[in-house]
Amino acid sequence: MSAPQPVYLSDYQPPTYRVTHTELTFDLDPAQTRVKARLSLERHPDVDAATPLFLNGEQLTLTSLAIDGKMLDESTYRVDGQGLSIDNPPSAFTLESEVTLAPEANKALEGLYQSSGMYCTQCEAEGFRRITYYPDRPDVMATFRVTVIGDKTREPVLLANGNPVEQGELEGNRHFVTWEDPHPKPCYLFALVAGDLNKIEDYFTTMNGRKVTLQLWVEAENVAKTDHAMASLKRAMTWDEETYGREYDLDLFMIVAVNDFNMGAMENKGLNIFNSAAVLTHPDTATDAAYQQVEGIVAHEYFHNWSGNRVTCRDWFQLSLKEGFTVFRDQCFTADTNSAPVKRIQDVSFFRTAQFAEDAGPTAHPVRPDHYIEITNFYTLTIYEKGAEIVRMLRNLVGWEAFRHGSDLYFSRFDGQAVTIEDFITCMEEGSGVDLGQFMRWYEQAGTPEIDAHGEYDYAQATYHLTLRQRTPATPGQTDKESLHIPVRMGLVGTKSGQDLTLTLDGEKQGKDTVVHLREDEQTFVFTDVAEAPVPSLLRHFSAPVKIHFPYSREDLAFLLTHDSDGFNRWDAGQRLAMLALDDLIAAHRNGVEKVMDSRVTDAYRALLTSPTDDKAVLAEMLALPTEAYIAEQQPLVDIDAIHAAREFVRQSLAMALRDEFIAVYEANQSNECYAPTPEQIGQRSLKNVALSYLMSIEDEQAIAFCQTQFEAEHNMTDVRHALTLLVHSDRDDLASPALKAFGEKWATDPLVMDQWFTLQVTRPQEDALERVKHLMQHPAFSLKNPNKVRALIGAFAQNRINFHRLDGAGYALLADVVIELNRLNPEIAARLITPLTRWQRFDEKRQALMHEQLERIKAQPLSSNVYEVVEKALA
């Protein structure tokens, strides 16, 4: 087999033929679905008449082909593994084709497949080519008319994009529905669903008084799990009208829940398809985190109707154009609807752990990559989350009003078009008058920029000099980096007053909080009239996706933790303080020296636990120690065992020193209120459960009793799952085993709860975690064909750092075994699963060798292009 070849952004050519209208007829059958396509095609006026027409098509059996009603002679076209070429087509014509395909055999979950017996599709990015011969690229946009024919008993419900315009009965217990989508769209937004589904219906009246029907389609047993998604959808529709002036544009909006889905959800025009995990909730089965995730994903997919569907991407290199912008929109929606500080803390925490790690590894790439082998490998944290951080910086740079002007301009100028990131930036420049030339580098340069900051206070002159120096480490294929425009939001907190000082920069008064713009490699900012010695509060709100280093003392950090007016930086000061203590303990562990707890950390936590607060969710975040993954991210070389030992030591020391305080917090935050996913209730539960986690780290008898009571009370899944997790992660197998068994039996038929049951077992720190994975892989509820199960069991185990990184290499071998098997079934999921192995350079020599060995073993197999690309980069 020849190695798969990359596609380059610089090779982009506009389409030679465009499709203006697409008519499809699906005659559904698990083994042999027939798809008839009738495409209205036009050659681009600038294109030479001799240019053959090329249509993508994979895994299709072509049964007939005609132009303008005339069957094509076999000598005039060619079919290969990539598609169909037709010689000398007319300049405007109708192409009719018929193909057959087998949805039941499709385990890659791209194109048309079956999930729990129902038919569904996934076409982004390049799945439509598995449905029919077509120019499968986002810059070809057509109106669609789709007829779906199915069995009346097995598929009473037949859905596609747009509005239903016709339906009727056919012979042999079959029926059909015809759908029309008036909005021209690229084929990646096409969707079809057919099956035995139940409908939950509601309405939304738009800002212009149009009544839109909202429908959720789910299997019968899930009807009671749809309220939250429906309510979230309505909130999202209102928010997009109020915030961006965006109104929904069809009379019908549908969401379908499917069990087998590679990602979270998909924004198909008018017919969003969701992983059931991203839409179904019930207090008994879903945790607070799941409720929040559902709300965010429902909003995300809905927001794509404008940022993605009405205005789409010219090519897949521009993916962040729709994803970065839409993630930014959904983050703001969640912040507005829930607790803004908590949302920012959670997003940044995740970003600094996972996206920074991606940027530091062999698959690092710019937010706009310049080449790829397999586009599905590029649905990454860099494209999504770093893309969102860039849009956030833009919003802050130009201000909300100008940003909104720019966004209005973007949506009106490019409505119905497929565009580039430059088009978006140009609108922002026009909307604001700000030159964004240097800013564009954020899209082109990979890697996490680092800022070394230092400050000097001159008492006699009452000045504060802040020097910032930036550098971006080399990433694969990009050794030289240019300086970026980095907005650093900051304040100076007076050490005497404990207050933000009024800032004067270059003679101009700034208020108590300002943004300094770092554009050069190094710049010094001089603040005057600084009446007292300050501690700088830097990168407030995480104003840029960078690492900032400042030589804070522990006293400085303890000071910021109590006095910083920026809630986000108060939290960050706590994290930095804990990190300094953890660094010492990691060193002590490595050197075999006795570990001693830093009393300043204990004092800071005591103060947090005992001071009154009105935001319990923020307090819960402040009490949470940096995760092992985040700590690892801060180390030059990751020492798995030392990190685990140091963090456990801190947890246990805090639990012992502050036992009474934790117990008081736990008891004060009990509630018998009826479950609601409100920010207040969620905050209260998080705080209570953080306290319980600390107490369980020392297996305190009282805590064990709390856990048991909380588990048995069955008040809501958040509390039940947390209590069960703590029991299973403790050494009290005598209590954990019966609880696990009872839980497993109770929820045996609920796949989403069984996912949680798998995860909480394989993330336990005890040495038998790997054996448990192997054992659970044989469980009847587990299947390698279901991506949620793979993530819940194998993906979760790979996050169990001390056990995945076992020194006998068994964790790596297990992951490689699964990757090799999945490579044949579902290459997209296989490629994602390898990620932890690709980070081998970060570990000690022994582990490096073991990980390398498994990567080589994978590489020796016949590989899908997805897995090939990742392994190739990891071994480069």
Ligand code: 0A1
């Ligand atoms: N556009 C979707 C993500 C998505 C991408 C690829 C998929 O299948 C290969 C599925 C969904 C989103 O951003 O939500």
Ligand code: ZN
């Ligand atoms: Zn998206």
